[in-house]
Amino acid sequence: MKIILSRKGFDSQYGGVASPILPDGGITSFPIPSRFGRPVTQLSFRGKPLTDLLNDLVTGIETVHLDPDLHDDSVLREAGWRPTFGQVGSAQSHLANEGVGVGDVFLFFGWFRQVEQQQGRWRYVRRAPNIHSLFGWLQVGDVIKVSSPADVAKRYPWLADHPHVQHGAVIGANNTLYVAADTLSVGGQPSGAPGAGMFRRWGTPLQLTEPGRSRSRWLLPAWMTPGAHMPPMSMHGSPTRWEPAGDRVRLQTVGKGQEFILNMGQHPKGEDWLRGLIETHGN
Numbered sequence: 001m002k003i004i005l006s007r008k009g010f011d012s013q014y015g016g017v018a019s020p021i022l023p024d025g026g027i028t029s030f031p032i033p034s035r036f037g038r039p040v041t042q043l044s045f046r047g048k049p050l051t052d053l054l055n056d057l058v059t060g061i062e063t064v065h066l067d068p069d070l071h072d073d074s075v076l077r078e079a080g081w082r083p084t085f086g087q088v089g090s091a092q093s094h095l096a097n098e099g100v101g102v103g104d105v106f107l108f109f110g111w112f113r114q115v116e117q118q119q120g121r122w123r124y125v126r127r128a129p130n131i132h133s134l135f136g137w138l139q140v141g142d143v144i145k146v147s148s149p150a151d152v153a154k155r156y157p158w159l160a161d162h163p164h165v166q167h168g169a170v171i172g173a174n175n176t177l178y179v180a181a182d183t184l185s186v187g188g189q190p191s192g193a194p195g196a197g198m199f200r201r202w203g204t205p206l207q208l209t210e211p212g213r214s215r216s217r218w219l220l221p222a223w224m225t226p227g228a229h230m231p232p233m234s235m236h237g238s239p240t241r242w243e244p245a246g247d248r249v250r251l252q253t254v255g256k257g258q259e260f261i262l263n264m265g266q267h268p269k270g271e272d273w274l275r276g277l278i279e280t281h282g283n
Helices: 051-057 089-097 149-155 268-281
Strands: 002-007 019-021 033-039 084-087 105-118 121-124 131-145 176-180 183-186 189-194 196-198 217-221 242-245 248-252 259-263
Touching: 051 121, 084 089, 089 176, 089 259, 131 183, 183 268, 189 196, 189 268, 217 268
Parallel strands: 002 105, 019 105
Antiparallel strands: 002 259, 084 176, 105 121, 105 131, 131 176, 131 196, 183 189, 217 248, 242 248
């Protein structure tokens, strides 16, 4: 099994601010601004317009790229909808070259910071750290090559408004969709968790960034350490990027890159970590 740590949502280039961690631990990832998207006014979060939260933290966002599309109540849905993630270009080539396919699990992460309300408006908590945090997952149940967006929309009507289908003719080469499995299965054992979703409440196990460090400096479980029985995470093959830290390992992540792929095989500690993370924090 492969774990794909996939960077998504607002960043310093697209959006320019962190996605929010709410006072009760609720977490949502702001989809990046893009002409290959839909009006942000169509999106909801917890049954309310996403703009109620977004517009207090940043201005000028009109259309967004809802991808990965993980939650059924984000927008109005066609019958049969399933969570889906799309990728194109060199990033998709990287996924293909690493053999990512059915059964592998995307763990989506992004830039987050705690927020609070003051006088009815949302703002970032003063001195709250900027961190990289996991916010959702998707286990691949099907892979669809979008060579003809019209054919995909006809065959799968619930995918017609996905940005990689709706804008498929112009979004880029190697256009590919990863559709979620119905339920999570790890090590051949079915789980009680769905095949994809958003983590319902933030907690420190979702934090990648080492406390007190810049958000690109991560503290990970020690079983991820490259060695004889664990290939290095893609784009992180240099031993100088890894530093033992007791029962953890520090990693200095690369400045660029959307997907970091870890081929953990049937590593028992890795399987236990992945299953526990999703079953504990998943929706």
